[in-house]
Amino acid sequence: MVGHREADAARDALDRPLERRVLERGDAAAAVAHEVVVVLAVGPVALVARDALADVDALHEPQLAQQLEDAVDARAPDAATLRAQAVVDLLRGQGAVVAVEQLDDGVAGAAAAVARLGERHERVLAPRRLSRRRHRLDRSGQMQIRLIPIRIDGEAVPTVSPSPTVLEPFQLPFVQRALVELLLLSVLAGTLGCWIVLRGLAFAAHGAAAAAFPGLVLADGLGFAASLGGFGAALLFALAVGRLGMHRREAHDARTALALVAALAVGVVLASDVFHSAASVESLLFGSLLAIDPGDVRLAAAAALLALVATRLLGARWLATGFDPAAARALGVRSSLPDVLLLALVAFGAVATLSAVGALLASALLVVPAATTRLVRERVGSWQLATAALAAAEGVLGVWLAVQLNAPPGATIAVVAGAAFALVALLPRTAEASA
Amino acid sequence: MSALVSADALAVGYGGAPVLRDVGFALQAGERIGVLGPNGGGKTTLFRALLGELRPAGGSLEVRARCASVPQTERSRLDFPVSALDVALMGTIPGRAWWRRPSRADRTAARAALARVGLADRAERTYGELSGGQRQRVLIARALVQDARVLLLDEPFSGLDAASGARLEALLLELAGEGRGVLIATHDLEQARRWDRVLCLNGRQIAFGDPAKALSHDVLAATYGGAIVRLPPADPDPTAPYEVILPPHHHHHDHEAT
Amino acid sequence: MPVPATILDVLADPFAQGLMQRALLEVLLLATVGGTLGCWVVLGGLSYGAESLAHGMLPGLVLAALAGAPLLLGGAAGILVAALAIALAGRVPGAERIGRDGAVAVVVTTLLGLGALLALSPATPVGVQGLLFGDVLATSRADLLAGAALAAGVLLALRASHWRLLASGFDRGGARALGVGPAAIDALLLILLALAVLVAVQGLGNLLVVAVLVAPAAAARLLTRRLAPMMALAVALGALAGVGGLYLSYYARIAAGASIAGLLVAAWLLARAFAWASSFRKGDGAAAG
Numbered sequence: 001m002v003g004h005r006e007a008d009a010a011r012d013a014l015d016r017p018l019e020r021r022v023l024e025r026g027d028a029a030a031a032v033a034h035e036v037v038v039v040l041a042v043g044p045v046a047l048v049a050r051d052a053l054a055d056v057d058a059l060h061e062p063q064l065a066q067q068l069e070d071a072v073d074a075r076a077p078d079a080a081t082l083r084a085q086a087v088v089d090l091l092r093g094q095g096a097v098v099a100v101e102q103l104d105d106g107v108a109g110a111a112a113a114v115a116r117l118g119e120r121h122e123r124v125l126a127p128r129r130l131s132r133r134r135h136r137l138d139r140s141g142q143m144q145i146r147l148i149p150i151r152i153d154g155e156a157v158p159t160v161s162p163s164p165t166v167l168e169p170f171q172l173p174f175v176q177r178a179l180v181e182l183l184l185l186s187v188l189a190g191t192l193g194c195w196i197v198l199r200g201l202a203f204a205a206h207g208a209a210a211a212a213f214p215g216l217v218l219a220d221g222l223g224f225a226a227s228l229g230g231f232g233a234a235l236l237f238a239l240a241v242g243r244l245g246m247h248r249r250e251a252h253d254a255r256t257a258l259a260l261v262a263a264l265a266v267g268v269v270l271a272s273d274v275f276h277s278a279a280s281v282e283s284l285l286f287g288s289l290l291a292i293d294p295g296d297v298r299l300a301a302a303a304a305l306l307a308l309v310a311t312r313l314l315g316a317r318w319l320a321t322g323f324d325p326a327a328a329r330a331l332g333v334r335s336s337l338p339d340v341l342l343l344a345l346v347a348f349g350a351v352a353t354l355s356a357v358g359a360l361l362a363s364a365l366l367v368v369p370a371a372t373t374r375l376v377r378e379r380v381g382s383w384q385l386a387t388a389a390l391a392a393a394e395g396v397l398g399v400w401l402a403v404q405l406n407a408p409p410g411a412t413i414a415v416v417a418g419a420a421f422a423l424v425a426l427l428p429r430t431a432e433a434s435a
Numbered sequence: 436m437s438a439l440v441s442a443d444a445l446a447v448g449y450g451g452a453p454v455l456r457d458v459g460f461a462l463q464a465g466e467r468i469g470v471l472g473p474n475g476g477g478k479t480t481l482f483r484a485l486l487g488e489l490r491p492a493g494g495s496l497e498v499r500a501r502c503a504s505v506p507q508t509e510r511s512r513l514d515f516p517v518s519a520l521d522v523a524l525m526g527t528i529p530g531r532a533w534w535r536r537p538s539r540a541d542r543t544a545a546r547a548a549l550a551r552v553g554l555a556d557r558a559e560r561t562y563g564e565l566s567g568g569q570r571q572r573v574l575i576a577r578a579l580v581q582d583a584r585v586l587l588l589d590e591p592f593s594g595l596d597a598a599s600g601a602r603l604e605a606l607l608l609e610l611a612g613e614g615r616g617v618l619i620a621t622h623d624l625e626q627a628r629r630w631d632r633v634l635c636l637n638g639r640q641i642a643f644g645d646p647a648k649a650l651s652h653d654v655l656a657a658t659y660g661g662a663i664v665r666l667p668p669a670d671p672d673p674t675a676p677y678e679v680i681l682p683p684h685h686h687h688h689d690h691e692a693t
Numbered sequence: 694m695p696v697p698a699t700i701l702d703v704l705a706d707p708f709a710q711g712l713m714q715r716a717l718l719e720v721l722l723l724a725t726v727g728g729t730l731g732c733w734v735v736l737g738g739l740s741y742g743a744e745s746l747a748h749g750m751l752p753g754l755v756l757a758a759l760a761g762a763p764l765l766l767g768g769a770a771g772i773l774v775a776a777l778a779i780a781l782a783g784r785v786p787g788a789e790r791i792g793r794d795g796a797v798a799v800v801v802t803t804l805l806g807l808g809a810l811l812a813l814s815p816a817t818p819v820g821v822q823g824l825l826f827g828d829v830l831a832t833s834r835a836d837l838l839a840g841a842a843l844a845a846g847v848l849l850a851l852r853a854s855h856w857r858l859l860a861s862g863f864d865r866g867g868a869r870a871l872g873v874g875p876a877a878i879d880a881l882l883l884i885l886l887a888l889a890v891l892v893a894v895q896g897l898g899n900l901l902v903v904a905v906l907v908a909p910a911a912a913a914r915l916l917t918r919r920l921a922p923m924m925a926l927a928v929a930l931g932a933l934a935g936v937g938g939l940y941l942s943y944y945a946r947i948a949a950g951a952s953i954a955g956l957l958v959a960a961w962l963l964a965r966a967f968a969w970a971s972s973f974r975k976g977d978g979a980a981a982g
Contacts, residue, residue: 206801
């Protein structure tokens with residue numbers, strides 16, 4: 001029954017196609033492997049069967065695929081044997097291995113109309129059906145592909161790797177790069193984050209990061225530097241909305257809510273349906289920390305440096321204006337240039353965090369640590385230092401947990417940061433002397 | 436005749452220490468009381484206590500008649516999509532089961548109240564389109580529909596031109612004449628002198644009584660907390676010197692020079 | 694596929710299937726609830742609060758999807774947790790230092806992270822994109838019935854409390870003198886808001902759901918001067934945008950939820966432009982909106 005099959009396939013279209021994030025998880029489990037083999041099956045090859053991760057369109061040709069239920073039965077795969085690093089580079093959008101093309105997102109997109117005709121879904125009241133846990137071959141020509149990192153000792157049969165010991169994750173290059181990125185972002189969190197919280201710009205930061213999402217996708221799709229597009233969009237948002245937060249108490253109204261919605265809607269349409277971005281929507285929204293490239297690190301370093309310099313030059317003005325805007329103006333803090341620069345820095349910082357934690361979780365680095373330490377610190381200087389330290393600790397812990405639990409690292413960091421806030425907020429504290 | 440409102444050693448706060456203490460006064464039917472004091476001195480706090488929003492932190496407060504509030508103009512109200520008639524109709528809410536819509540009798544009462552304040556022809560206009568004085572009168576109409584015997588007006592004259600102000604004053608005189616009690620928070624001393632009583636508040640009650648006797652120099656100094664400047668009158672034949680009171684400069688921050 | 698011969702074909706083709714018919718009904722339902730309740734959200738300045746609640750409910754949705762439970766239940770639990778967390782965060786000692794914005798940002802970011810963690814970790818990841826951006830084309834008959842029931846409840850409650858909502862919204866302090874407790878009205882609006890979000894989240898996703906609550910009402914507010922016309926216009930605009938989004942999704946093969954949200958915001962922008970232009974023409978120079 002073709003209709004039924006299409007229904008299955010389309011239902012699974014809610015799962016994502018090949019993407020970085022899968023790779024991260026794969027890398028996480030592979031963290032302890034000496035070598036990582038990623039088996040990409042195209043055409044008649046042996047497949048190691050595990051849980052369904054993605055549906056892939058086999059380029060309009062029916063393909064046969066053999067299924068193997070158990071790793072023990074796997075023959076030596078035809079696909080190349082790669083080191084973890086190379087895997088990262090490979091799946092980063094170089095086309096070679098990806099003869100399996102990106103899914104036509106008309107099918108994989110959340111709800112494209114045409115592909116859904118003839119289906120029936122029971123979503124709300126009936127139990128939601130999860131993707132099935134097995135390989136299937138679909139007579140209509142679609143094929144399920146699994147990405148599995150398996151450990152190979154010489155020519156021996158791959159076995160499931162044991163759980164990694166505590167420090168092993170930190171020996172891997174991509175984890176180390178993630179940590180470098182996080183340390184740089186901690187500096188950003190300590191400096192810029194404190195200004196964001198002090199000046200009431202939390203929503204502006206969150207919104208700027210969300211606005212960067214469509215900017216990034218658009219720029220990438222049109223062929224110029226993604227970060228530039230992201231920064232442009234983030235800057236627009238920060239300037240439009242940030243000024244409200246700075247100088248008025250009840251600044252939020254329909255405008256700010258709708259601006260955020262528009263950014264997200266445009267972003268997802270551009271990413272899924274217009275440009276068919278190589279990077280998945282999820283990695284854009286929640287980050288891909290374990291797939292950081294040197295460009296991202298450079299961006300984070302630039303942002304951290306900029307934040308430090310700007311704090312040195314403009315910090316006093318930012319402090320005065322935040323304290324008493326009317327009086328500051330009266331005292332001759334003449335133009336609003338420092339404020340504009342602060343908003344620009346917020347936009348830049350938001351873009352810098354995107355690769356690590358994604359467009360939706362930028363506040364996990366830029367707001368939450370600063371807010372947490374604000375509860376226990378009075379003076380700006382010690383507050384900023386404490387924030388940087390806390391952000392670094394949260395980042396390290398988050399990455400470690402993510403590797404151990406095979407979880408998305410950006411989201412893990414966000415949860416760790418929130419837990420830290422709850423801990424500090426709810427535990428009884430003695431009043432800090434403002435010395 | 437018992438007073439409509441009487442307070443004795445009343446203290447009111449927002450949960451912590453009382454922000455207003457030692458309040459003792461009585462509002463009789465037919466009286467207009469001018470409530471004087473600086474911003475933050477407790478005028479609004481007292482009104483909220485009278486309306487039941489705040490509970491007394493000490494002393495006693497007896498409110499023996501229904502109170503209606505005529506608040507200051509707020510920006511949000513100007514944008515609210517209601518007509519003058521809608522506002523007046525709000526006064527019918529108390530007497531009605533909450534799921535019921537206004538009846539014809541309600542509408543008649545609302546229109547009558549609007550006519551009473553001189554706005555019969557403006558009933559269908561949007562509230563925000565009306566002038567300042569008209570808006571105050573619509574709110575008074577709401578209070579009339581409520582059949583409230585105590586009216587609390589919070590700085591109703593601010594922003595009104597002389598003609599509108601005079602009109603409002605005449606209306607208040609009429610309403611008092613009908614047996615209502617009216618409490619008016621104001622900054623205008625000369626106005627307050629013309630009414631029946633004054634009540635001076637600045638964190639505590641400074642004075643209460645007949646304006647001629649109560650508004651001494653010391654009382655005014657204590658109420659407004661700052662130096663009082665007496666200016667010679669521009670017009671050479673006034674009956675009393677014209678006093679100008681300068682409120683203290685409320686800045687508690689020290690500013691960093693930048 | 695035969696080339697549609699007439700405009701009528703173009704208009705009618707998409708809705709030949711039951712799937713799209715149900716989506717259409719769902720969209721109309723959303724427009725009705727969003728347009729009416731949305732007026733109170735916009736007049737009461739609750740837009741950001743609504744958005745925060747919607748964003749924060751993600752873990753609930755994910756857990757429901759993982760457990761195979763109805764999305765409505767997960768959403769309800771998620772909203773409850775989000776509301777409690779936001780209220781709590783505002784009350785911790787020292788919260789005034791980080792501001793209400795900061796506290797809300799902390800809660801929302803943490804909940805979004807938790808949702809993503811739950812959704813993307815398991816060996817069989819939940820389709821989080823459907824939860825975030827909606828899946829209006831997956832509306833089943835049961836969904837419609839549940840949505841209609843919730844919507845009917847919301848509309849009845851709105852009609853019954855109309856005058857109290859009006860009194861409290863117009864003059865919060867003086868409402869008490871009218872026997873209307875502002876705190877009770879706030880609570881009522883919050884509950885109705887939660888219900889409306891639940892109705893709409895399956896179709897639009899928790900990131901975009903606020904569009905149907907805010908955009909039509911905000912647009913209508915710029916174009917009308919009384920509440921009744923405002924509500925009617927908001928419902929109409931919501932319906933137009935919703936139906937337009939379905940057409941866009943069908944013919945341009947764009948995700949339906951995002952299309953609808955995009956058109957809703959576009960409608961609001963058009964209303965702003967129109968109001969600005971007409972105030973300009975009138976010459977009173979007053980800023981529109």
